[in-house]
Amino acid sequence: MTLGTAEAGRNQGNPLLWCAKARRAHYDPVPDSATAVNAHQGATGTMLPVVPGVVHGARRVVLFGPPGIGKTAAAGVLGQQLGLPVLKLAPSPQDARVPYTGLLELALALQPLPAARELATGIDKAVGVPGSADPAGTALRLRRLTATLLLDTPPLTLVVDNAQWLDTASAAVLRWALRLAPDLPVIAAERTWRPGSEGHWCGEDPCAVRIPALTPDQVATLLSPYRLTPYQVTQAHIRSGGNPALALAFAGACGLTTDLPAAQGLVDDLVLPPAARRLVNGWLGTVSAEVQELLTVAALDDRPDRELLSRLAGPPAENLLAEAEAAGLINIGQVDGKIRFAAAAIGAELAARPPVATRRLLHARLAEASRDSIRRDRHTTLAADTNDPQSADCADRAADRARLRGEPALAAELSLLAAERTPEADADLLTERALTAVRDAAHNGDLPRGQAAVRLVLNHDSSPANRVNALITLIDSGGQHLYNGDKLFADALHEAAEHPDLTAQILVRQAIWANVNGDPDRACAQAARAASLARNAGDTATTAMALTMQARIQRILGRPQADTTLGHALSLPRSPHIPLNARPEQLSARHAIFDDRLDEARSALLPLLVEAERTGDAEGTVDVLRSLAEVEIRAGRCGLALNYAGRALSLTDRAALDPAPACYTSALVEGTASCTDSALAHARRGADTSRREDNKVFLSRNLFVLGHLLLVTGRPKEALEALEEVRALEKHQQVRDPSILRWHADLAQSLISLGYLDQARKLLTDTRRTATDLGRSCVLPALDRSQALLEATLGNYDAAADRLAAAADRLRHLPIERGRTLLALSQTERRGRRRASARTAAQSAADLFSTHQAHPWIEAATRTLHQLEPVPAHGSTLPRLTSAEQRCVEFAASGASNRDIATALTISVKTVEAHLTRVYRKLGIHSRIQLAHLAALTAAPAETLRPGLHK
Numbered sequence: 001m002t003l004g005t006a007e008a009g010r011n012q013g014n015p016l017l018w019c020a021k022a023r024r025a026h027y028d029p030v031p032d033s034a035t036a037v038n039a040h041q042g043a044t045g046t047m048l049p050v051v052p053g054v055v056h057g058a059r060r061v062v063l064f065g066p067p068g069i070g071k072t073a074a075a076g077v078l079g080q081q082l083g084l085p086v087l088k089l090a091p092s093p094q095d096a097r098v099p100y101t102g103l104l105e106l107a108l109a110l111q112p113l114p115a116a117r118e119l120a121t122g123i124d125k126a127v128g129v130p131g132s133a134d135p136a137g138t139a140l141r142l143r144r145l146t147a148t149l150l151l152d153t154p155p156l157t158l159v160v161d162n163a164q165w166l167d168t169a170s171a172a173v174l175r176w177a178l179r180l181a182p183d184l185p186v187i188a189a190e191r192t193w194r195p196g197s198e199g200h201w202c203g204e205d206p207c208a209v210r211i212p213a214l215t216p217d218q219v220a221t222l223l224s225p226y227r228l229t230p231y232q233v234t235q236a237h238i239r240s241g242g243n244p245a246l247a248l249a250f251a252g253a254c255g256l257t258t259d260l261p262a263a264q265g266l267v268d269d270l271v272l273p274p275a276a277r278r279l280v281n282g283w284l285g286t287v288s289a290e291v292q293e294l295l296t297v298a299a300l301d302d303r304p305d306r307e308l309l310s311r312l313a314g315p316p317a318e319n320l321l322a323e324a325e326a327a328g329l330i331n332i333g334q335v336d337g338k339i340r341f342a343a344a345a346i347g348a349e350l351a352a353r354p355p356v357a358t359r360r361l362l363h364a365r366l367a368e369a370s371r372d373s374i375r376r377d378r379h380t381t382l383a384a385d386t387n388d389p390q391s392a393d394c395a396d397r398a399a400d401r402a403r404l405r406g407e408p409a410l411a412a413e414l415s416l417l418a419a420e421r422t423p424e425a426d427a428d429l430l431t432e433r434a435l436t437a438v439r440d441a442a443h444n445g446d447l448p449r450g451q452a453a454v455r456l457v458l459n460h461d462s463s464p465a466n467r468v469n470a471l472i473t474l475i476d477s478g479g480q481h482l483y484n485g486d487k488l489f490a491d492a493l494h495e496a497a498e499h500p501d502l503t504a505q506i507l508v509r510q511a512i513w514a515n516v517n518g519d520p521d522r523a524c525a526q527a528a529r530a531a532s533l534a535r536n537a538g539d540t541a542t543t544a545m546a547l548t549m550q551a552r553i554q555r556i557l558g559r560p561q562a563d564t565t566l567g568h569a570l571s572l573p574r575s576p577h578i579p580l581n582a583r584p585e586q587l588s589a590r591h592a593i594f595d596d597r598l599d600e601a602r603s604a605l606l607p608l609l610v611e612a613e614r615t616g617d618a619e620g621t622v623d624v625l626r627s628l629a630e631v632e633i634r635a636g637r638c639g640l641a642l643n644y645a646g647r648a649l650s651l652t653d654r655a656a657l658d659p660a661p662a663c664y665t666s667a668l669v670e671g672t673a674s675c676t677d678s679a680l681a682h683a684r685r686g687a688d689t690s691r692r693e694d695n696k697v698f699l700s701r702n703l704f705v706l707g708h709l710l711l712v713t714g715r716p717k718e719a720l721e722a723l724e725e726v727r728a729l730e731k732h733q734q735v736r737d738p739s740i741l742r743w744h745a746d747l748a749q750s751l752i753s754l755g756y757l758d759q760a761r762k763l764l765t766d767t768r769r770t771a772t773d774l775g776r777s778c779v780l781p782a783l784d785r786s787q788a789l790l791e792a793t794l795g796n797y798d799a800a801a802d803r804l805a806a807a808a809d810r811l812r813h814l815p816i817e818r819g820r821t822l823l824a825l826s827q828t829e830r831r832g833r834r835r836a837s838a839r840t841a842a843q844s845a846a847d848l849f850s851t852h853q854a855h856p857w858i859e860a861a862t863r864t865l866h867q868l869e870p871v872p873a874h875g876s877t878l879p880r881l882t883s884a885e886q887r888c889v890e891f892a893a894s895g896a897s898n899r900d901i902a903t904a905l906t907i908s909v910k911t912v913e914a915h916l917t918r919v920y921r922k923l924g925i926h927s928r929i930q931l932a933h934l935a936a937l938t939a940a941p942a943e944t945l946r947p948g949l950h951k
Contacts, residue, residue, distance in 0.1 A: 056081075060178075060186050060203035062163075064193040065211035066328040066342070067282045068245025071189035074211055075159050082185055085156045091165040100127060102160075102170030103146060115149040139173070146177040150184055160202075163190035164286075171201040178202060191286050192326050210328075213242025213342070216653055217685055226251040230689050231447065234656040239276075241343030249275035250345075272349055280349045286327045291320045292350070295329065298339050299350035300362055300382075301375065302410060306337035311369045360384075374398050374410065381417055392421035396433060399440065408444040408616030415440045416449050419456050431461040438473040443616045445655035450474050467495045468502045475509050476579055489513070501537035504530040508542060511549045512582070515556075518696035518733045524553035541575035548584045555591065558736030558774055566591070580612050580620030589627060594739040596778040596814065598635045605631065618655035622648045626665040636815035636852035638673035645669040649682075660686045660698035667705040671712075672816055676856050680709050700729040704743045711746050712860070716753035716895050723747040738771050738779045745782035752790050753894045755904030760790055781807040785821050788828060793890075793904075797832030804828060819848040819857060826864055831890060839868045881919060888915040893932040 055061050055078060063071045063078075079086040087109055095101040100123050107123065110116035122145045126138045160166060166174075178186060178201075186202040193208050200206050214222065219237040220230075222244055228236070232254060240246035253273035272280065284292055294313050298304040310317040321339070324330045331340045341347040354362065360383045367379035377398035384391035399414035419433035434456035441450035450473070457470035471492040489510055496502035507530035514523035531546035547569035554562035569584035580586060585604055592601035605628050612621040629644035645666045652662040663686030671679030686702035689695075707722035726743045738744055744767040751760035764787050771779040784807040791800035804825040811818035822845035829838035846861035881889065884905075891901040898916070902909045920926060923934055 055207050055209055058207035059183065060200075060206035061188070062193065062200055062202065062206045062208045063187065063189045063211055064191060064208065066191060066243065066286070068243045068279050069211045069213065069328075070244055071191075071211055072161050075161060075187045075189040078187055079157045079159050082157050084185065085154075086159055087156050088159045088161060089166075090161040091167070092162070093165050096165040096167055099167055099169035100142070100173075102166045103142065103173055106146075107149070110149060110153060113149065113152055115145065115152045119145040119149050142173050143176045146173050147180045150177055150181040153184075157185040157187065159187045159189070161189045163188040164192065166201070175201040179204075192328075194326070214244055214247070215242065217681065218242070219244075219247050220685070220688075222247060223251045224688075226254065227692065228254060230658055230660075230693065231656050234653065234659075238656070239344045239348070241341070241345070243279070243343055246276055246279050246343055246345055249273055249279060271352065272345055276345055277349060280343075280345050283327070283329065283346065284349070287323050287329065288320075290316070291323050291327075294320045295324055295341075295346075296350045296353060297362055297366065298330075299341070299347040300359065300379075301366055301370075302378070302413070303375070304339045306332060306339065308366075308369055308371075309339070312365060374401050374405070374407075374414075378410070378414060378417075381414075381421070386421055387423075388421065389423050389426075392418050392423075392433075395421065399436070403440070403616065406614065406616060408440065408618070409446070411616070412437070412440040412444045412446045412449050416453055419453060424460060427460055431457055431463070431466050434460070435466060435469060435473070438470050440616075442473050442476055443618060445618045445657055447474075447656075464495050464497075464499055464502060468492055468499075468505065471495065472505055472509060500533040501539045501542065504534035504537065504539065504542045504546065507533070508545045508549055508582070511546075511553070515549075515553060516695055516697050518729075520553045520556050520734050524550060524557065527553060540572050541577050544569045544572040544575065544584055545578050545582050547572075548582060548587050551584075552587055555594075555737055556733070556735050556740060558770070560774075563591075580608060580615075580617055581623040583608075586623070586627075593627060593630055593634075594737075594778075595776075596634065598631050598813070601631050602628070618651060619657055622651050622655075622657060622662060625651070626661060629665050629669050633669045633672055633816070634814055636848075636854070638669075638853045638855075641669045642673050658689065658693060658695070658698075660690045660693065660695055660702060662686075663689065664698055664701040664705055667702065667709065671705065671709045671856065672854050674855055676709055676713055680706065683709060696729055696733055700726050700733070700735075700743075701741060703729070704741055704746075707743065707750070708746050711750055711753075712856075714895065716750045719746070720750040720754060723750055736770060737774060737776065738767050739774075739776040742779060742782060744779075745786045748783075748786040749789060752786065752793055753896065755891060755896050755900040757790060757793065757904060760786070764790070781810050781817065781821065785824050789824060792828045792831055795887075797828055800828045801825060801832065801837075815848050815852050816854055816857065819845040819852075819854070819861070822848070823857075823861060823864060826868070830868065835868055839865065842868060881922065885915050885919050885922075888912055889919055889931060892916060892928055 061078065063074050065071055076086075079088075087106075089102065089105050089109070091102055091105070104120065104123050107116045107120040111120075119142070122141055126142060178184065186206075188200070188202050188206075193210070200208075214237075216234065216237045219240070219242060220233050223233055223236060228251060232251075236247045236250045239250055250273065252275060284295075294309060294317060297312055298309060301308065306317070306321065309321065313320065321330070321332060325332055328342055329346055331342060332338070333340070351359075363379045363383035367376050367383055370376040370379060377394050381391045381395040381398070384394075395414045396418035399411050399418055402408075402411040402414055415433065415437040419430060419437045422430040422433050424430065434453045437453035438450055438457070441447070441453060454470045454474045457466055461467060471488060475488055475492070489506060492506045493503065496506055507526045511523040511526035511530065514520075514526060527546050527550035531543055531550060534540075534542035534546055547565055551562050551566035551569060554565055566584060566587060570588060572584075574583075574585075586608060589601045589604035589608070592598070592604065605624055609621065609624045609628065612624050625644045625648035629641045629648065632638075632641035632644060645662075645668075649659075649662040649666050651657075652659050663682045667679045667683035667686065669679075670676075670682065683702050683706035687699060687706060690699035690702055703722045703726045707719045707726060710716075710719035710722060723743055723746055726741070727747060730741065730743070735741070744763060748760045748763050748767075751757070751763070764783055768780065768783050771777070771783070784803050788800040788803040788807070791797075791803065804821055808818050808821040808825065811821060822841045826838045826841035826845065829835075829841060842861055842864040846858065846865060849855075849857040849861055887905060888901055891904060892898075896904070898909050898912045901912045905912070916931075919931070923931075925931055925934060
């Protein structure tokens with residue numbers, strides 16, 4: 001056993017101090033979870049275990065979960081929160097077989113107490129006389145001695161880690177003794193929750209809490225020091241099931257270097273790293289051999305369910321599955337009965353255990369029991385000899401049916417099986433099936449299978465067309481995950497030498513790569529060259545792709561030829577061989593979104609969504625869902641936007657795609673429609689991922705939405721930092737068209753809030769000039785909103801209100817933007833001391849946001865209305881402020897520092913301090929928080945209502 005104590009405070013008279021000093025070397029046992037490592041030494045990301053709120057205030061707590069989930073760390077955190085010295089027991093597997101070992105550990109830990117010495121003597125007597133004639137008397141004496149010890153012990157928290165190995169004799173004594181010490185906090189950490197009929201030994205009704213698995217974001221934080229790619233982090237989460245120790249084992253298998261090609265995945269599909277195998281086998285060791293046998297059968301099926309296993313194992317299957325579920329190894333669907341392993345590594349380890357011959361026999365049994373024809377063929381294939389050509393034909397036919405049914409993961413597995421089992425003598429068929437396998441893997445975002453299929457092509461086919469086709473498909477499926485992309489492009493260009501049509505296909509992909517990595521000029525030149533080569537070769541599909549890419553970059557660079565180039569691409573025959581996100585129809589929809597032609601964009605995108613989902617194109621589906629989410633959020637259809645964004649993010653995580661694009665869209669939508677906190681989390685995750693991937697396009701997008709959210713939640717300094725980085729990134733990428741990413745108005749507003757008025761004025765002037773030159777009138781209302789706030793800051797309230805009213809009128813087709821503009825109008829009217837007009841504008845905004853269910857904006861409008869409520873008399877009115885004092889109050893209430901205010905008003909910092917001191921004295925307040933709350937109350941009552949304000 002391992003024993004330790006800790007003190008929560010300094011108490012020289014506490015006898016536990018002696019124990020703490022005497023056993024300092026035993027303070028921390030080997031942690032049950034990797035999260036204990038994080039909590040103490042920072043060797044991994046800052047992932048502290050989360051103790052569920054339900055345990056706070058409970059005197060008896062049982063924390064349970066599988067090995068590595070974080071029970072030890074959670075128990076330690078909870079023990080510290082109670083604020084008492086901690087006495088920690090940690091029995092081992094050997095201790096479970098020795099009676100009273102747990103009691104002896106307790107007695108030795110508390111040796112300075114006389115009651116502890118008496119208990120130790122009593123244990124010696126109880127076990128020193130074998131075959132005692134009075135076992136009941138012995139048990140009663142030990143219960144009395146233990147209860148006396150617990151009652152005499154100074155206040156402490158008893159933590160029993162690995163409580164599943166507490167011997168039964170000690171547990172029985174503690175069960176009785178702890179009833180007599182109800183105020184003693186006890187925390188037990190064990191692997192499964194199995195209270196007997198009399199309840200748990202630590203109490204009849206303890207607070208039992210399962211330690212939850214980590215979420216994908218938490219795993220990303222935990223593994224951040226390993227500098228893994230998003231694909232590797234996603235795979236670590238899938239394979240570990242959110243078990244922190246397992247996730248760290250997979251990350252460790254990658255090493256601490258960044259030169260590992262991400263497409264290799266973390267580990268081989270079947271062979272786990274040694275550390276992961278030890279953890280998984282320890283987890284499996286918590287259930288019987290019969291359970292492990294049944295789970296092995298389940299692991300060999302790609303979608304096992306209760307019915308299938310019951311047909312194979314008979315009536316005992318229910319009890320065996322219940323045991324597995326109690327151990328946290330599986331989750332059983334309540335509705336469909338599907339059995340899902342808590343971590344993919346469990347299934348991988350189970351599937352790898354049987355010898356090849358045994359595994360084939362098990363697949364044969366599964367083929368007989370399966371009622372799904374595709375899965376029956378899968379098992380039949382895997383039961384056959386790998387050199388059997390008939391098994392290849394069987395897998396090929398099954399892959400076709402899986403593709404038609406819309407099961408891309410199953411199709412990818414079956415098509416690769418078909419290719420691998422095709423005889424080498426039939427080279428053409430092998431190549432055809434291998435190329436199909438590459439495409440299926442690409443549609444499913446399955447990089448390891450894609451690479452395996454590409455190797456088949458390169459090893460067995462000398463045709464440049466097929467070799468290039470395989471490499472291109474792998475590039476398309478890998479996207480940003482391919483850190484070795486330059487080498488792949490070089491290999492592909494070498495294979496395509498003297499074949500202009502093949503070279504054109506590669507150049508298109510290179511253009512996409514260059515654009516994502518922030519080199520649009522190079523991208524545009526590569527796309528133009530690809531279009532020329534493909535046109536001369538008569539390849540209309542590649543011509544359309546190249547022209548589409550060229551038009552995309554021309555729009556970014558603000559070149560007037562963009563619409564003409566896109567028109568040429570749209571005029572070419574449609575080809576099903578063009579990836580969906582590279583089609584001219586998809587780009588045309590994106591341009592419609594940029595121009596706020598939302599109905600047109602929606603009409604173009606919905607058919608593309610149907611096609612993407614039908615073909616199983618995961619990345620294409622995500623792109624279309626994201627575009628639809630942007631359409632609907634701008635149109636004010638918040639419910640639909642949330643649905644599309646949620647589906648895009650879910651599919652991104654399932655297919656292990658780069659999360660940055662879906663995070664950007666989720667942040668944009670959720671920040672408008674549901675919750676700014678979750679939106680900020682998405683934006684930060686997207687920005688962090690983009691930095692790791694060096695994806696400048698989506699780094700700027702995620703930083704833009706981060707800055708926007710910080711601005712609208714009242715943090716202009718933080719917003720300014722994010723938006724200034726966006727400006728730098730956009731300049732580096734040579735993005736001239738302000739309609740593509742509309743950060744300019746938000747950056748101007750941040751500058752105005754902090755008193756950088758000249759910078760804001762220049763930004764607005766330059767952006768307006770560019771937008772006008774390019775004919776991007778859709779950008780102007782947002783610029784007008786920021787221009788009006790600048791005018792109001794300078795005291796030109798009438799001009800500002802007129803500008804805002806006109807902007808709101810032009811935004812009737814964009815209800816959320818209109819509402820935001822009306823809120824700005826309300827603020828301007830209040831500052832101009834027209835409270836009635838301010839209330840009308842705020843109410844109009846609130847009505848718009850309520851109609852469209854934009855919850856964060858509903859809250860903002862409600863706060864504004866509350867600020868505009870009539871001022872209670874309280875026997876007197878608030879004192880009036882001078883114009884100088886009022887100007888200082890407005891800046892201070894918006895978050896500006898004294899230095900910022902001094903700069904904006906061209907006065908000294910000391911003058912600002914003097915003005916604010918008088919304001920505090922006049923208003924009877926003591927802080928800027930109170931000042932911000934009372935800022936609205938300093939305005940005089942409205943004299944008139946400005947005309948023309950309506951919804």
